[in-house]
Amino acid sequence: MSDDAKALPTAKSGLVKNLQHAGAIVHAASLSARELTHLVAEIHGTITRLPSPLNRSHEADISHAPFPYRIVAGAFNWVAKLAGALAPETAEFEGPMPLRVQAALNGVSGDKLARWDSPLAIPMSLRDAQGAELDWEAWRQSSSVGHVFILHGLCCSEIEWQNPEGAAFAQELQARGYAVGWLRYNTGKAIHANGEELDAWLExxxxxxxxxxxxxxxxxxxxxxxxxxxxxxxxxxxxxxxxSHIALLGTPHLGAPLERLGNQANSILGLTPYTKPLMRLGNIRSRGIKDLRHGWITPDHSMPALPQHPETLMLACAINDSHRDNLVGDGWVPVSSALAMKDNTELLSGPKVQREFINDLSHIPIMSDARVYQLLREWLGIPQPAHAAPTLIEETRDGETTAPAV
Known part of the structure; x- marks a missing residue:
């Protein structure tokens, strides 16, 4: 068989995959356009009814808008159904950039993608260092020493952990016999919904x-x-x-101020019926993002205690020393939130909890900073590699050095 003949099935397979991915994108874009049409129709309908500007109880109704809005919205809905028929059940993109875009889209509006049954919604799965999906049972049986789960944050995927420091750390764990897996999941879904699914898998x-x-x-x-x-x-x-061990790195146990600020800004739009429909735009942000407002992890928004028997590490960071005690912290999470402390009181505590602080480190680089992995090695009792830096210290303003623990 000639090389051209061998290449033909591969070319056809690539074309089919591209068409399926295009269908997935058109499906989500059409439903988004339908929602935008509804928003404009609600504004038009409100203007038509001329309610009092101070009537905050007024609810926009699309039926009061001109009929063509419903025609346009219906057309977008029809296109979405057609595109959905062409799309696969799940669209998995190859390459770092497409994956990052899909992960960001899921973080921003993943709950809606899931509700729309969009192929762009990321299902929960276990991945290896190259991003290939792992079989849970085979992975469980792959180690007689233990298993290490590594979980990313909002709008991210396992690819953010694949940096020189993170890769070296994972390889050291594997050399000691551990099986290492990275969880990929839809960060736009409610945290408690993802937690319930992960619990079921682990059980x-x-x-x-x-x-x-x-x-x-x-x-x-x-x-x-x-x-x-x-x-x-x-x-x-x-x-x-x-x-046996839980490491919580830059985790907003008490919430993230940026989301609270965004919620307050969005609430201002509800002061008058003429801008109230625009709250839809603010509400594009996902349930996952909204849960970060107060660090909600349960359906009833309670704060359950930490498990008492595992060794637990809490790491907080700050962009610089001036943001150690304010709401900026690492740029997303204040130090007090990452350490679950308020007014010098530990809101989450336990007999095996260790709290640590690293200065001059922002939120996303936590996953790639050498000092973080050095701390993890010390906490886990893993010998330092030959190239590792000396014991982590932090320099204070007066030139003295102190251990980084809080």
Missing amino acids: DFFADSDKPLLMIGHSMGGLLIRSACYWAEKEGHRWTRNL
Whole structure:
């Protein structure tokens, strides 16, 4: 068979995949356009009814807008159905940039993508260092030493962990016999919904395991770990008996001020019926983002206690020393929120909780900073590699040095 003949099926397969991905994108874009049409129609309908500018109880009604709006919205809905028929059940893009775009889209509006049954909604899955999907059962059986789960945060994927420092750390764990897996999930869904799903997966595959389980979460990933533990406690699940270590890196246990600020700004639009429909734009932000407002990880917005038996590490960071004690913190999460402390009181505590602080480090680079991995090695009792920096210290303003622990 000639090389051209061999290449033909591959070319056809690539063309089909591209058409399916295009269908997935058109499906989501059409439904978004339908929502935007409804928004404009509601504004038009409100203007037509001329309610009092101070009537905050007025509810916009699309039926008061001219009929062509409904025709346009219906057309977008029809296009979405047609595109959905051409799209695969799940659209998995290849390459770092498409994956980052899809992850960001899920972070911003992943709950809507899931509600629309969009192929762009990311399903929960376990990945290896190259991003290939792992079989949970095969992964469970791949190590007789233990398993390490690594979880990303909002608008991210496992690819953010694949940097020189993160890769070296994972390789060191694997060299010691651990199986290492990275969770990929839709960060726009409610944290408690993702937590319930993760708990179910862990119970299915680790309830009867006798190997230690280590979990490392960045930002929202840390909240997801806590949510899964909450569901395990609530349902009487057994996988947490093997949970030996929990690392919560830059996790907003007490919430993120930027989301609270965004919510307040969006609420201003509701002061008059003429701008109230525009609140739809502010509400584009996902349920996952809204949960970050106060660090909500349960359906009733309670704050469950930390599991008491695992070794637990809480890491807080600050852009610089001037932001250590204010709302800026690492740019997204204040130090007090990452350490779950208010007025010098520990709101989350336990006999094995260790709180640490690293200065001159912002939120996203936590996943790639050498000092973070050095701290993780010390906490886990892993010998330092030959190229590692000396013991982590922090320089104060007066030139003295202190240990970074808070």
